[in-house]
Amino acid sequence: MLLCAAALAEPPRKIVSEPPPQSTNSAMTADPQIVAALKEVSAERIQATIQKLVSFGTRLTLSAQDPASIESGHGIGAAREWIKAEFNRYSQQCGGCLEVKTDSFTEQPADRIPRPTVITNVYAVLKGTDPQSASRIVLVTGHYDSRNSDTFDINGDAPGANDDASGTAVSLECARVLSQHKFPATIVFLTVAGEEQGLNGSKHFAEMAKEQGWNIEAVLNNDIVGGDRNSQQDASVVRVFSEGIPAAATDAELPRIKALGGESDSISRELARYVAEVARTYDAGVKPSLVFRLDRFLRGGDHYSFNQQGFAAVRFTEYREDFHHQHQNVRTDKGIEFGDLPRFVNFYYISHVAGLNAATLASLASAPAPPANVHVLTKDLENDTTLTWNASPDGRARAYEVLWRATSAPDWEHAERVGDVNRATLKISKDNVIFGVRALDEQGHRSLPVVPSPER
Ligand SMILES: [Zn+2]
Numbered sequence: 482m483l484l485c486a487a488a489l490a491e492p493p494r495k496i497v498s499e500p501p502p503q504s505t506n507s508a509m510t511a512d513p514q515i516v517a518a519l520k521e522v523s524a525e526r527i528q529a530t531i532q533k534l535v536s537f538g539t540r541l542t543l544s545a546q547d548p549a550s551i552e553s554g555h556g557i558g559a560a561r562e563w564i565k566a567e568f569n570r571y572s573q574q575c576g577g578c579l580e581v582k583t584d585s586f587t588e589q590p591a592d593r594i595p596r597p598t599v600i601t602n603v604y605a606v607l608k609g610t611d612p613q614s615a616s617r618i619v620l621v622t623g624h625y626d627s628r629n630s631d632t633f634d635i636n637g638d639a640p641g642a643n644d645d646a647s648g649t650a651v652s653l654e655c656a657r658v659l660s661q662h663k664f665p666a667t668i669v670f671l672t673v674a675g676e677e678q679g680l681n682g683s684k685h686f687a688e689m690a691k692e693q694g695w696n697i698e699a700v701l702n703n704d705i706v707g708g709d710r711n712s713q714q715d716a717s718v719v720r721v722f723s724e725g726i727p728a729a730a731t732d733a734e735l736p737r738i739k740a741l742g743g744e745s746d747s748i749s750r751e752l753a754r755y756v757a758e759v760a761r762t763y764d765a766g767v768k769p770s771l772v773f774r775l776d777r778f779l780r781g782g783d784h785y786s787f788n789q790q791g792f793a794a795v796r797f798t799e800y801r802e803d804f805h806h807q808h809q810n811v812r813t814d815k816g817i818e819f820g821d822l823p824r825f826v827n828f829y830y831i832s833h834v835a836g837l838n839a840a841t842l843a844s845l846a847s848a849p850a851p852p853a854n855v856h857v858l859t860k861d862l863e864n865d866t867t868l869t870w871n872a873s874p875d876g877r878a879r880a881y882e883v884l885w886r887a888t889s890a891p892d893w894e895h896a897e898r899v900g901d902v903n904r905a906t907l908k909i910s911k912d913n914v915i916f917g918v919r920a921l922d923e924q925g926h927r928s929l930p931v932v933p934s935p936e937r
Pocket residue numbers: 624644645676704705
């Protein structure tokens with residue numbers, strides 16, 4: 482077949498690219514109430530909390546919890562009673578706004594549990610003020626149990642100032658500060674035991690939450706956020722770990738995650754990105770470094786118990802750990818100081834981490850519920866993208882934003898506000914980017930984004 486010359490000629494070259502991002506209102510705006518709350522976070526209060534927790538000698542889960550030990554201020558029972566009393570004291574300062582509760586159970590013998598042991602999680606609930614939003618929960622947790630070199634040593638000192646009185650202090654300080662304010666959704670301030678014996682406390686709590694149908698949108702686990710004063714520490718950074726492929730993903734969900742390149746879009750990863758956005762909006766004094774893995778090598782933490790039940794949960798941990806100061810008997814050996822003592826931690830750093838947690842909890846508890854049933858339409862082969870969703874179930878959304886980023890980008894790159902609608906079409910190919918949709922209330926508080934699932 483003969484082709485005429487014109488058909489062979491290359492057509493005039495056009496620069497073809499995606500349209501420039503229309504990033505309108507893409508940034509979170511600071512809420513004066515949250516700015517005010519952040520100013521209340523106190524390094525002195527955190528120091529007092531940690532010193533009190535260390536004063537119990539050991540908080541090993543297997544240590545004493547009989548009335549005489551509690552009376553004498555030694556062992557995990559005394560720590561538990563003090564935490565309860567502290568939550569109650571905060572509650573008195575806000576007209577009884579906190580409901581202080583325990584989740585107590587007997588763990589049967591296992592690897593690190595030699596005999597039946599009562600484990601008690603202590604928590605305080607700041608109920609949401611909006612009837613439609615109060616069932617939505619954001620939660621902060623730390624573990625109040627400690628250990629030394631021997632995880633069965635029920636008497637030896639286990640100060641656990643960093644691991645994890647620091648995280649316990651974050652939960653308590655968030656409760657003290659945020660209970661002076663009101664939020665539409667519910668905030669739970671949790672401290673768990675049994676972490677060092679095998680995440681027993683958090684496992685029981687997360688299973689209870691799942692069984693009772695709690696609508697937990699976010700879990701912030703603080704474990705080793707003391708900012709150990711070693712020479713390689715960077716006190717301007719806190720690591721935030723988040724799982725990629727969800728531990729709770731079903732056999733039916735896994736192929737879709739693989740097919741769509743969804744390995745970096747678990748609900749926990751979206752929560753980690755949300756923490757990063759909060760840190761850009763509020764100056765807490767510390768910046769999150771997002772680590773895209775569940776946890777550090779050889780280590781685990783309570784966020785995993787929540788991940789296993791399908792909840793979004795991330796772990797905060799200091800930038801650089803000193804392993805001489807964790808899980809060690811207090812001693813000096815060849816000039817090296819071992820043990821998890823208060824003088825190795827940085828109370829200002831912990832107050833900054835507490836501020837970042839408080840701002841994240843407050844932002845989420847102020848925001849509308851995320852949109853529901855978010856879909857990307859895939860009926861036809863086309864280069865535009867149409868997204869659909871149902872209104873936020875708590876009825877507080879006044880607008881929605883579509884977010885997107887290159888598949889190779891770690892964080893959201895663009896946002897477009899699309900108004901109070903349930904459908905949007907963008908001149909961007911769904912093949913090239915990852916989309917999310919989030920809800921905004923009247924003041925501009927953002928919900929967690931939801932990544933759409935394909936709908937034919
Ligand atoms: Zn720990």
